[in-house]
Amino acid sequence: MTTTEKTVAIATASLAIGLLVLGLKTWAWWLTGSVALYSDALESIVNVVTAIVALVAVRLAQRPADAALPYGYHKAEYFSAVVVGVMIIVAAILILREAVLGFLNPELPEAAFPGLLISMGATAINVVWALVLIREGRKARSPALEADGKHLLTDVISTIGVLVGLVLVYATGIAQLDAVLAALVALNILWSGWGVIRDSVGGLMDVAVPPDTQKTIREVIAANADGAIEAHDIRTRTAGKLTFIDFHLVVPGAMSVELAHTICDQIEGKLRQAVEDAQITIHVEPENKAKHSGIVVL
Structure with a gap:
């Protein structure tokens, strides 16, 4: 069943x-x-x-x-x-x-x-x-x-x-x-x-996930974003059994779309392992969009 x-x-x-x-x-x-x-x-x-x-x-x-x-x-x-x-x-x-x-x-x-x-x-x-x-x-x-x-x-x-x-x-x-x-x-x-x-x-009202889950999400992103510069504007919410996660991932301007996509896939895979029923949206940005806040990878 x-x-x-x-x-x-x-x-x-x-x-x-x-x-x-x-x-x-x-x-x-x-x-x-x-x-x-x-x-x-x-x-x-x-x-x-x-x-x-x-x-x-x-x-x-x-x-x-x-x-x-x-x-x-x-x-x-x-x-x-x-x-x-x-x-x-x-x-x-x-x-x-x-x-x-x-x-x-x-x-x-x-x-x-x-x-x-x-x-x-x-x-x-x-x-x-x-x-x-x-x-x-x-x-x-x-x-x-x-x-x-x-x-x-x-x-x-x-x-x-x-x-x-x-x-x-x-x-x-x-x-x-x-x-x-x-x-x-x-x-x-x-x-x-x-x-x-x-x-x-x-x-x-789309309340954010509990602090311990937020901490897990940030740790997973930081550990699996090699090649990126930073991740910022991380937002979360729950709807029934689903957990929605979205954030901006800043990568070097010269990085190819394929490589940026590979990094996103890696992050998504690890997040789904750490957070059950996660729905993830990642917005990729060039380095001039860096806010030097959130999760600094490099």
Whole structure:
């Protein structure tokens, strides 16, 4: 199975698991009537929606570049992650509403043990799948899968807090604690949604690669540009799993086109070995264009 096929398969499985967990958490809420468990189930609806969005985005991102989008469809995953973030925030607002209503009209949840047990089972599924999504998302350099996994981990943390809190509700008999727990879940979800949107907007704004990757790129260029004078105006950006690198390479004015092309080929080959899925553009310039900055080769 290729990386592309594996990514799509994981996104499809994520949707199926999201539906299973939603069913379990809805069952737990139905048994107990707990506002906190209702908020937990509502967040699972968001998980299902985000899984659908991630699946669509992952499939779209695999499409090859064409005349309309010559740089490919990879940024579709960033749009997906922004949608996920917005959905998370909408869910948090709905949960806050239910929390306020629950606080004003408090009722002790029922069927404590069965509801908690079902919710614990759903949480265990989410823990395992969140770790799989984050690991595979990073391996495939898929922002959509990684965002989905991070959101699931937030869901897990929320659910653990709800379960611990509900034990306190049953132990103390203070019904308002149920609504307070729901409000805390909502605040945690809001923070998660903001994080997902922030990271995705960075990708849409063509943020440069991390400093360690920039250092690697500069070192590779310096080590493989024998015959050139300097390399300057180095720019980088990422789009999904692709890393775009472009820079100006200054060579002696008398150098033949063939030799300059050979140097460029050598640099490109080494960069592709050092940076996965690199897309490289090199603009060759004569020595009078030297800025005496950037990477000085000679």
